[in-house]
Amino acid sequence: MASVTIRDVRKxxxxxxxIHGVNIDIEDGEFVILVGPSGCGxxxxxxxxxxxxxxxxxxxxxxxxxxxxxxxxxxxxxxxxQNYALYPHMSVADNMAFSMMLRGADKAEIAQKVDRxxxxxxxxxxxxxxxxxxSGGQRQRVAMGRAIVRDPQVFLFDEPLxxxxxxxxxxxxxxxxxxxxxxxxxxxxxxHDQIEAMTMADKIVVMHDGIVEQMGAPLDLYDRPNNLxxxxxxxxxxxxxxxxxxxxxxxxADGGFxxxxxxxxxxxxxxxxxxxxRPEHIRIDPQGVPxxxxxxxxxxxxxxxxxxxxxxxxxxxxxxRMSAKPGEMIPIAPTLAVAHLFDAENGQRLVA
Amino acid sequence: MSDAIPAGKTAFTAYAPTxxxxxxxxxxxxxxxxxxxxxxxxxxFLVYPLGLGVWLSFTDTKIGTPGSFVGLxxxxxxxxxxxxxxxxxxxxxYTFVASVxxxxxxxxxxxxxxxxxxxxxxxxxxxxxPFIVPTVLSAIAFWxxxxxxxxxISWSLRKFGWISGNIDFLGDPWxxxxxxxxxxxxxxxxxxxxxxxxxxxxxxxxLYEAATLDGANKWQLFRFVTYPxxxxxxxxxxxxxxxxxxxxxxxxxxxxxxxxxGSTELMATMSYNTAIxxxxxxxxxxxxxxxxxxxxxxxxxxxFGLQKRKWQQGSDND
Numbered sequence: 276m277a278s279v280t281i282r283d284v285r286k287x288x289x290x291x292x293x294i295h296g297v298n299i300d301i302e303d304g305e306f307v308i309l310v311g312p313s314g315c316g317x318x319x320x321x322x323x324x325x326x327x328x329x330x331x332x333x334x335x336x337x338x339x340x341x342x343x344x345x346x347x348x349x350x351x352x353x354x355x356x357q358n359y360a361l362y363p364h365m366s367v368a369d370n371m372a373f374s375m376m377l378r379g380a381d382k383a384e385i386a387q388k389v390d391r392x393x394x395x396x397x398x399x400x401x402x403x404x405x406x407x408x409x410s411g412g413q414r415q416r417v418a419m420g421r422a423i424v425r426d427p428q429v430f431l432f433d434e435p436l437x438x439x440x441x442x443x444x445x446x447x448x449x450x451x452x453x454x455x456x457x458x459x460x461x462x463x464x465x466x467h468d469q470i471e472a473m474t475m476a477d478k479i480v481v482m483h484d485g486i487v488e489q490m491g492a493p494l495d496l497y498d499r500p501n502n503l504x505x506x507x508x509x510x511x512x513x514x515x516x517x518x519x520x521x522x523x524x525x526x527x528a529d530g531g532f533x534x535x536x537x538x539x540x541x542x543x544x545x546x547x548x549x550x551x552x553r554p555e556h557i558r559i560d561p562q563g564v565p566x567x568x569x570x571x572x573x574x575x576x577x578x579x580x581x582x583x584x585x586x587x588x589x590x591x592x593x594x595x596r597m598s599a600k601p602g603e604m605i606p607i608a609p610t611l612a613v614a615h616l617f618d619a620e621n622g623q624r625l626v627a
Numbered sequence: 628m629s630d631a632i633p634a635g636k637t638a639f640t641a642y643a644p645t646x647x648x649x650x651x652x653x654x655x656x657x658x659x660x661x662x663x664x665x666x667x668x669x670x671x672f673l674v675y676p677l678g679l680g681v682w683l684s685f686t687d688t689k690i691g692t693p694g695s696f697v698g699l700x701x702x703x704x705x706x707x708x709x710x711x712x713x714x715x716x717x718x719x720x721y722t723f724v725a726s727v728x729x730x731x732x733x734x735x736x737x738x739x740x741x742x743x744x745x746x747x748x749x750x751x752x753x754x755x756x757p758f759i760v761p762t763v764l765s766a767i768a769f770w771x772x773x774x775x776x777x778x779x780i781s782w783s784l785r786k787f788g789w790i791s792g793n794i795d796f797l798g799d800p801w802x803x804x805x806x807x808x809x810x811x812x813x814x815x816x817x818x819x820x821x822x823x824x825x826x827x828x829x830x831x832x833x834l835y836e837a838a839t840l841d842g843a844n845k846w847q848l849f850r851f852v853t854y855p856x857x858x859x860x861x862x863x864x865x866x867x868x869x870x871x872x873x874x875x876x877x878x879x880x881x882x883x884x885x886x887x888x889g890s891t892e893l894m895a896t897m898s899y900n901t902a903i904x905x906x907x908x909x910x911x912x913x914x915x916x917x918x919x920x921x922x923x924x925x926x927x928x929x930x931f932g933l934q935k936r937k938w939q940q941g942s943d944n945d
Binding site for chain 1: 660831833838842843847851856899
């Protein structure tokens with residue numbers, strides 16, 4: 276096991292720079308998730324850690340060894356690919372044993388390690404099968420088994436769950452998390468799914484357009500997003516953004532209604548700001564802002580309602596069931612004591 | 628009646644289609660109708676000539692005289708004929724050596740072309756040229772290249788001072804054998820190279836990446852990833868290549884016409900020379916029918932070779 280240090284790393288393909296100086300410290304045994312929309316450079320960064328892409332400038336170190344010029348096989352990492360990349364002509368056991376076979380390990384050692392990995396992942400009855408004969412979730416597990424057999428310093432996962440159906444994804448999510456708690460191997464995991472990031476990570480790195488927007492514990496990112504991008508990316512349904520100004524008595528939306536802000540940021544009077552309001556932080560309050568019900572989407576456990584106030588759509592999620600019909604007016608108010616406020620010009624969080 | 632139809636609803640009437648309706652709408656009948664033209668075509672142009680050829684091999688037909696059934700007499704005669712034995716040896720030698728070289732060169736070219744080369748599409752198109760040129764045309768070109776007096780190879784080697792006299796490419800038995808093999812390889816390599824290249828491109832790049840991370844070097848990547856995944860395509864393409872080479876006719880006919888002294892005579896050219904030029908149609912048919920067991924054997928080998936690969940087949944749980 277080892278830490279991973281990423282120092283001012285840049286990546287350019289030709290003259291196009293797609294990663295613009297990224298710094299990340301990953302501690303020994305930490306589960307770090309790189310998350311961001313497609314094209315943000317998260318997979319490229321992972322492939323640079325793996326050694327599948329070279330590093331244009333900056334340094335990547337695994338443990339205290341800079342690996343910029345170390346070939347992939349000597350970096351002591353194991354990677355799980357999005358499409359699993361199982362060798363189709365090898366049985367499950369051979370797939371898992373392949374790296375040791377190449378290393379020339381003796382048969383008993385291979386058998387013992389494959390057996391251990393298969394036991395951890397519940398693959399023992401499948402060892403003689405070929406990848407074709409496995410379901411998506413089983414293939415996923417074989418891919419992880421192949422990584423476990425390597426017993427590497429760092430596990431790398433490249434969107435490993437995106438080819439699975441929704442139900443299996445939830446199951447594999449907890450399996451991977453459990454596996455990490457058991458093996459405690461440093462893990463770098465790439466996904467575009469913020470739910471995966473929120474549920475699994477010790478630390479989330481939100482990337483966007485080749486830079487790190489924010490990095491921190493999942494709930495810190497949820498509670499205190501640094502900027503509009505992170506605020507909109509973390510959380511589902513996404514945070515509502517209302518444009519307006521800070522004035523006397525709180526926030527005055529451009530749509531003509533007012534919302535309380537708790538403590539107003541210093542020297543913010545009359546400043547154009549964006550008010551961030553999470554759907555789950557909206558309650559019905561007779562003193563609140565009247566909003567028209569547009570669409571009601573019951574999911575059973577909660578009710579998602581699209582509301583319109585001052586010409587703007589606002590999504591709200593209520594724990595209770597709603598009897599309101601589209602077209603009716605309901606009064607809403609934020610439940611949080613302190614609002615998320617962002618500078619309308621640069622999108623940065625305004626600190627109260 | 629107990630199962631009375633409720634008021635206001637009409638009963639379904641049992642519907643019996645007429646025979647004509649069945650034959651024009653039933654899927655199985657339709658399939659049969661659509662298959663008929665192709666079947667008729669195959670019977671007329673493949674089954675009939677093949678059957679006629681096999682029948683003729685049991686007769687003593689000559690050009691101009693309809694023959695009568697003579698049993699295995701033609702076969703007894705050709706088996707004892709030393710020219711036929713040479714032709715069988717030549718055909719096997721020609722097929723084996725040419726196929727092995729074509730496979731090696733074709734695979735090498737395919738691996739080379741699978742890399743990121745500048746002008747990739749252009750180079751791939753160039754590779755196909757020997758395959759597109761009509762066989763007779765390239766045979767004539769090789770005829771000049773191998774000409775005893777005007778050979779460009781002899782000329783070049785003489786200019787370099789490596790040889791003093793011209794090489795007799797087509798006049799000496801072994802020279803002639805290797806010369807025709809060379810011409811056949813030149814023609815056959817593009818087919819193999821392009822087909823294997825198509826196969827190589829179906830191999831997911833992430834497999835190579837996974838194997839690289841697993842610690843495989845270039846040779847191990849080929850040995851443990853590329854080659855096993857490519858085997859089904861290799862089996863198919865090599866079956867075709869062996870069949871084409873075994874039945875090769877045009878190249879030999881133009882280049883050597885079986886000479887010198889029958890040293891490049893293949894079964895196909897011998898059959899033609901015996902039946903059409905010699906007029907002994909029965910014997911010629913026996914020679915070409917004698918090729919069938921060899922061809923079947925080649926097909927069987929690749930058929931069973933293909934069947935063994937369980938990993939390609941569907942997700943049967945066993």
